[in-house]
Amino acid sequence: MKAIQVGLLGIGTVGSGTYKVLTRNQEEIRRRAGRAIEITMVADLDVERARSIVGDGIKVVADGREVIANPDIDIVVELIGGYGVAKALVLEAIAAGKHVVTANKALLAVHGNEIFAAAREKGVMVAFEAAVAGGIPIIKALREGLTANRIEWIAGIINGTTNFILSEMRDKGLDFDVVLKEAQRLGYAEADPTFDIEGIDAAHKATVMSAIAFGIPMQFDKAHVEGIVGLQAADIRHAESLGYRIKLLGITRRRADANGIELRVHPTLVPAKRLIANVEGAMNAVVVQADAVGTTLYYGKGAGAEPTASAVVADLVDITRLHTADPDHRVPHLAFRADSLSDTPILPIAQTVTAFYLRLRVADEAGVLSRITTTLAEHDISIDAVLQRPSSDQKAGEQDLIILTHNTVEGKMRTAIAKMQALSTVLAPIVSLRKEDLA
Numbered sequence: 001m002k003a004i005q006v007g008l009l010g011i012g013t014v015g016s017g018t019y020k021v022l023t024r025n026q027e028e029i030r031r032r033a034g035r036a037i038e039i040t041m042v043a044d045l046d047v048e049r050a051r052s053i054v055g056d057g058i059k060v061v062a063d064g065r066e067v068i069a070n071p072d073i074d075i076v077v078e079l080i081g082g083y084g085v086a087k088a089l090v091l092e093a094i095a096a097g098k099h100v101v102t103a104n105k106a107l108l109a110v111h112g113n114e115i116f117a118a119a120r121e122k123g124v125m126v127a128f129e130a131a132v133a134g135g136i137p138i139i140k141a142l143r144e145g146l147t148a149n150r151i152e153w154i155a156g157i158i159n160g161t162t163n164f165i166l167s168e169m170r171d172k173g174l175d176f177d178v179v180l181k182e183a184q185r186l187g188y189a190e191a192d193p194t195f196d197i198e199g200i201d202a203a204h205k206a207t208v209m210s211a212i213a214f215g216i217p218m219q220f221d222k223a224h225v226e227g228i229v230g231l232q233a234a235d236i237r238h239a240e241s242l243g244y245r246i247k248l249l250g251i252t253r254r255r256a257d258a259n260g261i262e263l264r265v266h267p268t269l270v271p272a273k274r275l276i277a278n279v280e281g282a283m284n285a286v287v288v289q290a291d292a293v294g295t296t297l298y299y300g301k302g303a304g305a306e307p308t309a310s311a312v313v314a315d316l317v318d319i320t321r322l323h324t325a326d327p328d329h330r331v332p333h334l335a336f337r338a339d340s341l342s343d344t345p346i347l348p349i350a351q352t353v354t355a356f357y358l359r360l361r362v363a364d365e366a367g368v369l370s371r372i373t374t375t376l377a378e379h380d381i382s383i384d385a386v387l388q389r390p391s392s393d394q395k396a397g398e399q400d401l402i403i404l405t406h407n408t409v410e411g412k413m414r415t416a417i418a419k420m421q422a423l424s425t426v427l428a429p430i431v432s433l434r435k436e437d438l439a
């Protein structure tokens, strides 16, 4: 049977990994897919570098439109990134009747609804396993493996760059900037690394998982996003001494009590004994809580050339197996059929329910603690633990008060923090971090 012909748009980190994996494992892949899958055309602005990767046997051009216009190309793989040219090329490829594979979570989280609608109209597939947690087959798990379940929540370390930064800072005492540069050198970071450190990349991925888990449209604009930029070493240490690790988590949770869905990314205290708390370096891990199966955990490399290529090539095999099937018999893009998506809203962050870690710099005098605990009680916030520590900059007459709370509605916590902040005995901005038990 004739080989399936693939056109690559962009041959940087993931593109070159895809070329290598497909070439090295050609024979196994042919036996699995039922026919050979070959990259026969590549578009990259840097034509010389592209040619140095694929040699002379494959046609290399600068303009992705030439790939799309080639009638022999069956599948277009978009590995350029971003929302600009990548969006235009993906929509043009779909319009030309090509199946599309992409690793571009930014594009899907922001423009996925439009892209999937165009693909349905044309009867083509858009596959995106590489877009979430790189090589971990989490899209496959959520859309197919867990299809019997009502998913309750998902919590994941889904950005390798920030997990790498947090791990190296903690273990080796290295500075933020040094570790970020290393993550860039290793090919983990986004073209614009603020997407990593400000939590945006994790929010793109959480948005995709939320849509698939709950059968809702992509709603990145409703996600609450905080990164690791403001995180202080003192809080990492205090969390450790209380038995917690701080991880940047992407979380999405069904809230039947509030008829809504939580969708948020923020640094989170997680009990140190949880498996996910021990995921280090650039590794990713996703915990899924579902009603029938219970808790499942997915762990592996979420970034890097070949781990991400593993997911891209898996999508190529899937499309090769399914492209002759009636579009109605394929797995729907968002796991639920397009006419059965739900309009359950994403809840505003004020309605989110979590426990909190608070650190207050206070005057070391009588009555301070009671004023603070009274304020919390007045807002229905119950305290789990309190620690008093010498202030981290060792000033006489000051101390740090560390408080862990039980679960509370975020809006109430915000009001209580504002009240405590106004007390004359609270001497610095209050640090607040969310805490999740993940049990």
Ligand SMILES: NC(=O)c1ccc[n+]([C@@H]2O[C@H](COP(=O)([O-])OP(=O)(O)OC[C@H]3O[C@@H](n4cnc5c(N)ncnc54)[C@H](O)[C@@H]3O)[C@@H](O)[C@H]2O)c1
Binding pocket: 009, 010, 011, 012, 013, 014, 015, 043, 044, 045, 046, 062, 063, 064, 078, 079, 080, 081, 082, 085, 103, 104, 105, 106, 130, 131, 134, 187, 188, 189, 190, 191, 302, 303, 304, 305, 308
């Ligand atoms: N690097 C990873 O570990 C990783 C993991 C998962 C997903 N992703 C996603 O994969 C995509 C690619 O990431 P990457 O790390 O390989 O990026 P990269 O910057 O290494 O590669 C992008 C390539 O696209 C080329 N390019 C740019 N504009 C182009 C245009 N207009 N036409 C043709 N080629 C063009 C560049 O020359 C470059 O070779 C992004 O969406 C990224 O978010 C990356």
Ligand SMILES: N[C@@H](CCO)C(=O)O
Binding pocket: 131, 133, 134, 158, 159, 160, 161, 162, 188, 189, 190, 196, 201, 302, 303, 304
């Ligand atoms: N920049 C991303 C790449 C994988 O999507 C990360 O660090 O996880």
Ligand code: NA
Binding pocket: 129, 130, 131, 132, 133, 134, 135, 136, 137, 138, 139, 311
């Ligand atoms: Na994946």
